[in-house]
Amino acid sequence: MAKPFVKxxxxxxxxxxxxxxxxxxxxxxxxIGSYWLNRCGLHVMRVILAQSLFRFRLLLLAPLVAAGDRRDFLRNGYILRKDFLPEEQFQCLVLELQNYEGQVREFVEGTTLTQRAFMTHRVREQFPELKALVEDSRLDRLVRYCSSKNRPPLFYIENLCNHANVTPRPDPQRDMHADTFHPCVKGWLYIDPVDDSNGPYIYVPGSHCLTWRRLKWEYRQSLEACKRGDARAPGRYWDGSFRVTERDLAEMGFQPRKFCVPANTLLIGNVYGFHCRGEAKARSHRMTVWMQARDNPFNPLFTLWPKSTARAFEWGWGKVLGRLDRGKLASGEQRNFVGRFSR
Ligand SMILES: [Fe+2]
Incomplete structure (x- = not known):
């Protein structure tokens, strides 16, 4: 009896x-999961505060990017750039990433085998084309602005193997969802062209905005997420990545957009907006340079030292990944290996 209490x-x-x-x-x-605190508005207060501080930081970082990009990001929740790299440079990057050999984490989502390589600044030293992309000032400024933190993101190479020969597991990516309760960004530079065969990204333009309807929806979801056991509706409510139904989307006046895009397209999206991974209709691959920038939403400040802060985050995240690895490897949920991506 005393043990859980002390814990x-x-x-x-x-x-x-x-x-x-x-x-x-x-x-x-x-x-966070207290029904009564959320009934009194804890979750919605966190949402409002996080959103306000995000907008405040974006305002201060506005000089980093052109007015058109700012408009796109604030209105739609994403920035899309086709032909991002010069063609010759892009082809060199493709070759480099397809021949990647190194540490890979591999796990199954649905029938998709997801392979990811965490590309720290040290690892990037061995991959000059990726290093050049990361140091491209156009990308650097876009991501530093969109994250609202003035910090370069974490970089990965992600290789999806659709309809792989695996034992299917639950797939958290296929349901329309928001990643978390506060604005944060992910980015993708598509190495493969994307169409219905390999699972296009689907995003709901405008769904990153905190409207009155969205706020009411957040409130309802927060109460639902506090329920325990059988009272809880199925879905991934417990971890705070709320799922949204088609009916909810229609009620909020939203229309999803499917991103079938050519290779060498850059997409940076605010994943507080609703999104999911579209169905892949064929046995196929989809490789991207994947970027993630998540930070404390309640810190009103951003860093004045982007590069060193990015390295500090990289170091910290490396430690977290190592800890997560131990559990996932022990449960058989993940496999780590040194080698090449399946292509
Ligand atoms: Fe997501």
């Missing part, structure tokens, strides 16, 4: 800190 005492400071950071789990954090 809970130990955890309270952490739970409280999470409340003022990017913590989003309604299951693991009993404060």
């Amino acid at each position: 809970a005492l130990w955890k309270w400071p952490q739970w409280l800190l999470e409340l003022f950071s990017w913590g989003k789990s309604f299951k693991n954090n009993p404060i």
Whole structure:
């Protein structure tokens, strides 16, 4: 009886800190997941505060990008650039990434085998074309602005093998969802062309905006996510990545857009907006340079030292990944290997 109580005492400071950071789990954090606190508006207050600070930081970082890009990002929730790299440079990058050999994490989502390589600044030293992309000032400025944190993102190579010969598992990517309760960005430079055969990205333009309808929806979802056991509707509510139904989208007046795009297209999206991975109709591959920038939404400031802050985050995330690896490898959910991507 005393043991869980002591354990809970130990955890309270952490739970409280999470409340003022990017913590989003309604299951693991009993404060975030408290029905009564959310009934009183805890979740919606976090959403409003995070959104306001995001807009404030974007305003200050506006000089980083052109007015047209800012308009696109604020109105649609994403920026799309076709033919991002000069053709010759892009072909060299394709060759380099297709011949990548190194550390790969591999796991199954649905019938998709997802392979990812975490490309730290040290690893990038061995891949000059990727290094040149990361150091491209157009990309650097876009991502530093869109993240609202003035910090370059974490970089990965992601290779999806659709309809792979695997035992299917639940697929969190196929349901329309928002990644979390606050604005944050992910980016993709498509190495393969994308169409219905290899699962296009689907995004709901404008769904990143905090409208009154969205706020009411957030409130309802937060109460749903607090339910326990059989009372909880199926879906991934517990981790704070709320799922949205077609009916909810229609009620909020939204229309999803499917991104069938040629190779060498850059897409940067605010994943507080609703999105999912579209169905892949054939056995196929989809490789991207994948970028992720998530930060404390309640810190009103952004860094003045982008490069060194990015390295500090890279180091910290490397440690977290190592810890996550241990659990996933032990459960058989993930396989790590040194080698090449399946193509
Ligand atoms: Fe997502």
